Amino acid sequence: MSGISITTDQRDLGRMSGRVMNFLANLADSRELLEGFGDVLLLNIDRRFEEGRGPDGTPWEPTARGGQILVKTARYRNSFDKRVTDRSVAAGTNVIYASTHQKGAVIKPKRARVLAFTVGGVPVFAKQVTIPARPVLGIADEDVKGMRGVIADFIRAAKSEARP
Numbered sequence: 001m002s003g004i005s006i007t008t009d010q011r012d013l014g015r016m017s018g019r020v021m022n023f024l025a026n027l028a029d030s031r032e033l034l035e036g037f038g039d040v041l042l043l044n045i046d047r048r049f050e051e052g053r054g055p056d057g058t059p060w061e062p063t064a065r066g067g068q069i070l071v072k073t074a075r076y077r078n079s080f081d082k083r084v085t086d087r088s089v090a091a092g093t094n095v096i097y098a099s100t101h102q103k104g105a106v107i108k109p110k111r112a113r114v115l116a117f118t119v120g121g122v123p124v125f126a127k128q129v130t131i132p133a134r135p136v137l138g139i140a141d142e143d144v145k146g147m148r149g150v151i152a153d154f155i156r157a158a159k160s161e162a163r164p
Contacts, residue, residue: 006059010103023144030086030087031084031086032084032154033150033151033154034085034087034088035082035084035089035153036086036147036150036153037089037147037150038082038083038084038089038090038091039082039150040084040143040146040147040149040150041089041091041143042080042081042082042091043079043146044142044143044146045091045136045137045141046077046080047142048136049068049070049071049077049136052068052069052070054133054134054135054136054138055135055136055137055138055139055143056135056138056139056140057140060132061132061133061134064119065119065120066120069103069134070134070136075095076093076095076098076101079093079094079095080092080093080125080136081093082117091137092137098136100131101131101134101135101136102133102134102135102136102137103133104130104131104132104133104134105130105131106128106129106130106131107128107129107130107131108127108128109127109128113127114127115127115128115129116124
Protein backbone atom coordinates (compact mmCIF):
# COMPACT_ATOMS: atom_id res chain seq x y z
CA MET A 1 0.00 0.00 0.00
CA SER A 2 1.89 3.02 -1.22
CA GLY A 3 -0.70 5.67 -0.24
CA ILE A 4 -1.49 5.81 3.47
CA SER A 5 -2.04 2.99 5.88
CA ILE A 6 -2.05 2.05 9.50
CA THR A 7 -0.28 -1.05 10.59
CA THR A 8 -0.95 -2.87 13.77
CA ASP A 9 0.93 -5.81 15.17
CA GLN A 10 1.64 -7.36 18.53
CA ARG A 11 3.86 -4.42 19.57
CA ASP A 12 1.45 -1.66 18.49
CA LEU A 13 -1.66 -2.82 20.28
CA GLY A 14 -0.60 -1.15 23.52
CA ARG A 15 -4.18 -0.27 24.42
CA MET A 16 -4.85 -3.94 25.07
CA SER A 17 -3.82 -5.71 28.23
CA GLY A 18 -0.41 -7.31 28.65
CA ARG A 19 -2.01 -10.73 29.09
CA VAL A 20 -3.65 -10.49 25.67
CA MET A 21 -0.36 -9.35 24.15
CA ASN A 22 1.47 -12.31 25.69
CA PHE A 23 -1.25 -14.60 24.36
CA LEU A 24 -0.82 -13.17 20.85
CA ALA A 25 2.97 -13.32 20.98
CA ASN A 26 2.84 -17.00 21.92
CA LEU A 27 0.43 -18.04 19.18
CA ALA A 28 2.03 -20.29 16.63
CA ASP A 29 -0.20 -18.88 13.89
CA SER A 30 -1.91 -15.60 14.65
CA ARG A 31 -2.90 -14.96 11.01
CA GLU A 32 -6.55 -15.91 11.59
CA LEU A 33 -6.73 -13.46 14.47
CA LEU A 34 -5.02 -10.71 12.46
CA GLU A 35 -7.46 -11.29 9.58
CA GLY A 36 -10.25 -10.55 12.06
CA PHE A 37 -8.45 -7.40 13.23
CA GLY A 38 -8.20 -6.26 9.61
CA ASP A 39 -11.91 -6.85 9.09
CA VAL A 40 -12.66 -4.72 12.17
CA LEU A 41 -10.44 -1.90 10.86
CA LEU A 42 -12.12 -1.96 7.43
CA LEU A 43 -15.60 -2.05 8.94
CA ASN A 44 -14.85 0.99 11.08
CA ILE A 45 -13.21 2.86 8.19
CA ASP A 46 -16.45 2.33 6.25
CA ARG A 47 -18.47 3.60 9.25
CA ARG A 48 -16.34 6.76 9.35
CA PHE A 49 -17.33 7.50 5.76
CA GLU A 50 -21.01 6.88 6.56
CA GLU A 51 -20.92 9.08 9.66
CA GLY A 52 -18.50 11.71 8.31
CA ARG A 53 -16.20 11.66 11.32
CA GLY A 54 -12.61 10.82 12.17
CA PRO A 55 -11.33 8.04 14.41
CA ASP A 56 -11.50 10.36 17.43
CA GLY A 57 -15.18 11.11 16.73
CA THR A 58 -14.59 14.64 15.40
CA PRO A 59 -17.00 15.43 12.53
CA TRP A 60 -15.34 16.18 9.21
CA GLU A 61 -15.62 19.73 7.92
CA PRO A 62 -18.32 19.91 5.22
CA THR A 63 -17.26 20.28 1.60
CA ALA A 64 -17.96 23.37 -0.49
CA ARG A 65 -19.72 21.23 -3.12
CA GLY A 66 -22.12 19.75 -0.56
CA GLY A 67 -23.16 16.12 -0.50
CA GLN A 68 -21.59 13.29 1.43
CA ILE A 69 -18.08 14.21 2.56
CA LEU A 70 -15.23 12.40 0.75
CA VAL A 71 -17.67 10.32 -1.31
CA LYS A 72 -18.22 12.17 -4.59
CA THR A 73 -17.40 9.09 -6.70
CA ALA A 74 -16.76 6.57 -3.86
CA ARG A 75 -13.35 5.75 -5.38
CA TYR A 76 -11.53 6.78 -2.19
CA ARG A 77 -14.02 5.08 0.12
CA ASN A 78 -13.91 1.83 -1.86
CA SER A 79 -10.12 1.79 -2.13
CA PHE A 80 -9.38 0.69 1.45
CA ASP A 81 -8.07 -2.82 1.88
CA LYS A 82 -6.09 -4.89 4.35
CA ARG A 83 -2.81 -6.73 4.09
CA VAL A 84 -2.16 -9.55 6.55
CA THR A 85 1.09 -11.37 7.27
CA ASP A 86 1.86 -13.95 9.91
CA ARG A 87 2.76 -11.19 12.39
CA SER A 88 0.95 -8.00 11.32
CA VAL A 89 -2.07 -6.46 9.67
CA ALA A 90 -2.19 -3.20 7.73
CA ALA A 91 -5.29 -1.34 6.60
CA GLY A 92 -4.97 1.46 4.09
CA THR A 93 -5.27 2.71 0.55
CA ASN A 94 -3.01 3.46 -2.37
CA VAL A 95 -5.15 6.36 -3.64
CA ILE A 96 -2.68 9.16 -4.30
CA TYR A 97 -4.77 11.91 -2.65
CA ALA A 98 -5.45 9.93 0.55
CA SER A 99 -2.66 11.66 2.46
CA THR A 100 -4.14 15.07 1.57
CA HIS A 101 -7.48 14.08 3.11
CA GLN A 102 -5.91 12.38 6.12
CA LYS A 103 -3.58 15.25 7.06
CA GLY A 104 -5.01 18.27 5.25
CA ALA A 105 -3.08 20.42 2.77
CA VAL A 106 -2.78 23.81 1.13
CA ILE A 107 -3.04 23.59 -2.67
CA LYS A 108 -1.30 26.34 -4.66
CA PRO A 109 -0.97 26.74 -8.43
CA LYS A 110 2.32 25.47 -9.89
CA ARG A 111 2.37 27.18 -13.28
CA ALA A 112 -0.44 29.73 -13.15
CA ARG A 113 -1.17 32.69 -10.91
CA VAL A 114 -4.47 31.23 -9.68
CA LEU A 115 -6.28 27.92 -9.39
CA ALA A 116 -9.37 27.57 -11.56
CA PHE A 117 -12.17 25.11 -10.80
CA THR A 118 -15.95 24.96 -10.47
CA VAL A 119 -18.14 24.45 -7.42
CA GLY A 120 -21.76 23.64 -8.18
CA GLY A 121 -21.29 24.75 -11.79
CA VAL A 122 -19.91 28.15 -10.73
CA PRO A 123 -16.33 29.02 -11.79
CA VAL A 124 -13.99 29.75 -8.88
CA PHE A 125 -10.54 31.33 -9.04
CA ALA A 126 -8.27 31.25 -5.98
CA LYS A 127 -4.61 31.84 -5.13
CA GLN A 128 -4.74 28.81 -2.87
CA VAL A 129 -7.19 26.32 -1.42
CA THR A 130 -6.97 24.78 2.03
CA ILE A 131 -8.12 21.19 2.25
CA PRO A 132 -8.97 20.47 5.90
CA ALA A 133 -7.78 17.26 7.52
CA ARG A 134 -10.50 14.62 7.41
CA PRO A 135 -8.74 11.63 8.97
CA VAL A 136 -10.01 8.17 8.16
CA LEU A 137 -7.18 6.06 9.58
CA GLY A 138 -6.41 5.60 13.25
CA ILE A 139 -7.07 3.14 16.03
CA ALA A 140 -10.24 4.31 17.80
CA ASP A 141 -12.01 2.89 20.84
CA GLU A 142 -14.45 1.15 18.49
CA ASP A 143 -11.50 -0.59 16.80
CA VAL A 144 -10.15 -1.80 20.14
CA LYS A 145 -13.61 -3.05 21.17
CA GLY A 146 -13.97 -4.88 17.88
CA MET A 147 -10.51 -6.45 18.23
CA ARG A 148 -11.38 -7.58 21.74
CA GLY A 149 -14.46 -9.25 20.28
CA VAL A 150 -12.30 -10.99 17.67
CA ILE A 151 -10.00 -12.23 20.45
CA ALA A 152 -12.97 -13.45 22.51
CA ASP A 153 -14.41 -15.31 19.50
CA PHE A 154 -10.98 -16.78 18.77
CA ILE A 155 -10.61 -18.04 22.35
CA ARG A 156 -14.17 -19.45 22.39
CA ALA A 157 -13.48 -21.31 19.14
CA ALA A 158 -10.16 -22.63 20.48
CA LYS A 159 -11.89 -23.84 23.65
CA SER A 160 -14.65 -25.63 21.74
CA GLU A 161 -12.10 -27.27 19.41
CA ALA A 162 -10.12 -28.48 22.43
CA ARG A 163 -13.15 -30.22 24.00
CA PRO A 164 -13.34 -33.98 23.44
